[in-house]
Amino acid sequence: MGGSPSFPREPLSPEKVVIVTGGNTGIGYETAKWIAMMGAHVIIACRTKERALHAITRMEADFEQEKQKGTSGLTSGELSVEFMELDLSSLKSTQKFIEEFKASGKPLHVLICNAGLGMHPLTYTEDGNELMFQVNYLAHFLIIVKLLPIMYKSGPDCRIVLVASMAHKWTSFHLDQIQARQQNEANFDRADYYYKSKLYQVMQMYSLNQRINQSNVTVNSLHPGVVHSEFTRSFEDDCTWTCTYNCAKCFGVSISPYKGAITSIDVAVNSKHSGVRDVYFDKCAPASPSPEATNVENQEQLWKFSLDCLKDYITEEDLNNLGAKT
Numbered sequence: 043m044g045g046s047p048s049f050p051r052e053p054l055s056p057e058k059v060v061i062v063t064g065g066n067t068g069i070g071y072e073t074a075k076w077i078a079m080m081g082a083h084v085i086i087a088c089r090t091k092e093r094a095l096h097a098i099t100r101m102e103a104d105f106e107q108e109k110q111k112g113t114s115g116l117t118s119g120e121l122s123v124e125f126m127e128l129d130l131s132s133l134k135s136t137q138k139f140i141e142e143f144k145a146s147g148k149p150l151h152v153l154i155c156n157a158g159l160g161m162h163p164l165t166y167t168e169d170g171n172e173l174m175f176q177v178n179y180l181a182h183f184l185i186i187v188k189l190l191p192i193m194y195k196s197g198p199d200c201r202i203v204l205v206a207s208m209a210h211k212w213t214s215f216h217l218d219q220i221q222a223r224q225q226n227e228a229n230f231d232r233a234d235y236y237y238k239s240k241l242y243q244v245m246q247m248y249s250l251n252q253r254i255n256q257s258n259v260t261v262n263s264l265h266p267g268v269v270h271s272e273f274t275r276s277f278e279d280d281c282t283w284t285c286t287y288n289c290a291k292c293f294g295v296s297i298s299p300y301k302g303a304i305t306s307i308d309v310a311v312n313s314k315h316s317g318v319r320d321v322y323f324d325k326c327a328p329a330s331p332s333p334e335a336t337n338v339e340n341q342e343q344l345w346k347f348s349l350d351c352l353k354d355y356i357t358e359e360d361l362n363n364l365g366a367k368t
Contacts (some may be wrong), residue, residue, distance in 0.1 A: 047301075047326040049308035051115025056122060058082040059148050059196075060310065063128060063182065064157025066097040069205065069266050072303035073154060074123065075101045076345070077311060079108060081117035083148075087128040087139060088157065091140065094125035130157055130181035133169045133209050137355055140188040147194035150189055152310045155182040155243070156205045164222060164230035171351060172222045173231075178239035183348050193259045194363075199316045202250070203309050204263040206243040208324070211332040213237035215245070215340045220347060242344060244322055244335040249345045251319045253365045260307050260319035265329065269302035328357065 054077065065074035065086035076178060078084040086094050105121055126142060126293060130306075131136035138208050143150070145255060158178045165173040173178060185204060193200040220225075222235060247263045256260075308326045309315055322331040 047304050047308070049076075049304055050312055051113070052313075053115060053117060054081040054311060055083055056083060056117070056119065056320060057149075058151045059085070060152040060154065060367045061085045061087055061126075061143075061150065062154045062156055063087045063130070064194045065154075066094045068299045069269060069302040069306065070154075070156040071097055071100075073156060073306045073310070075104060076303065076307050077152075078121045078123045079105050079116050080153075080311070081119070081122075082311070083122040083124075085124055085126050085143075087126050089127065090130045091125055091127065098123050098125070124175040128157075130177040131159075131167050131173060132150040133167075133176075133184065133352070133355060135184050136181045136184050137188075138347070141184060144192065145190065148192075150192045150200070151196050152201045152203065153171070153186065153189060153193070154203045154205065154306060154310055155186070156203075156306065157182075158239070159236075161236045163232060164225055164227050169328040169351075171221070172235065174235050174239045175220060175242070178236075179242040179246065180348060180351055182243075184352055184355055186250065187352075187356055190254070190259060191363050194257060198258050200259045201257060201310060201315070203306060204243045204247055204261065205266060205306055206263045206322070207237075207240040207338060208265040209237045210240040212336070213241055214332045215241060215337070215344070217343045217347060220344075241332070241335055245341045245344050246348075247322070248320060248336065248338075250364075252341075255319065256287065260315075260317065262315070262319060262321045262323060263331075264305045264309055266302040266305055267325070269299055283361050325337075 060077050060082050062070050062077070063086060064070035066088045074084045074086055086097060088094050099336050101123060102121055105116070108116060113308040126139055127135070128139040159174050162173055167173055169176065189317060207278065220238070244263045247261045250261045304322050305326050309323055321328050323329060
């Protein structure tokens with residue numbers, strides 16, 4: 043009989059540094075909180091300092107409650123959590139975050155690309171990119187490329203975790219549709235473009251691993267589950283998502299943000315996943331991604347398109363660090 047998905051509650055080294063983008067709310071909050079409660083140093087990367095500090099205060103209160111309950115595997119010390127400003131809708135802000143992290147001199151053992159934007163009306167960023175494409179995928183791509191050299195030097199088991207979604211299976215890949223140039227505000231299918239952003243994350247997993255598969259850094263992706271939260275409220279007028287959520291609720295499988303964070307936490311810190319790469323996880327177990335995601339030609343097209351979008355930020359040295367020249 044299989045049990046519910048879970049992660050081992052084992053103390054983590056205070057020297058372990060974990061970045062959680064969007065760690066101030068929802069799944070990201072629970073992910074950051076539990077990893078910090080097990081002892082690691084966690085950096086919450088998000089837009090708003092006030093919301094991040096409020097989240098840290100909540101974490102400290104939750105931590106005290108868990109200690110009073112006698113929860114196992116918690117650190118004996120204080121929570122070690124800090125805020126760093128990151129606005130993924132601006133590549134300048136993203137680059138500033140990268141430079142500030144580099145200047146801190148900290149190692150980086152785990153990067154959890156969790157932050158994301160739900161179904162949003164057609165909007166273009168100051169960088170000229172469709173908003174969901176940039177926030178959910180492209181800006182994280184830039185962070186990964188720029189911070190990989192630090193991860194290479196941070197120890198034998200460093201991990202990148204891409205929080206995707208089963209929704210990546212509900213769309214298809216078309217290179218000429220990435221920026222929605224054929225769309226306007228009236229006919230923009232915001233649900234499909236959200237699904238596409240999740241597809242790009244799973245495709246990215248394969249593209250990265252293909253280039254760094256001889257390194258100490260592994261890349262995996264996951265579906266967190268059908269979670270009703272502040273984030274998913276933007277989905278309520280989408281028929282496919284609403285049907286999925288209502289069915290999940292009816293059958294008792296819609297889950298809390300904590301349960302939605304379990305797979306992220308497990309993939310990020312469970313020692314049994316050391317050296318594991320190219321796996322799309324669901325409920326802490328390997329699952330099958332879509333054929334679109336595993337199509338190598340699609341992956342390479344997206345990779346080259348992404349580099350072109352980031353040509354003002356990614357250098358030849360960055361490409362050398364990836365083992366890629368194109």
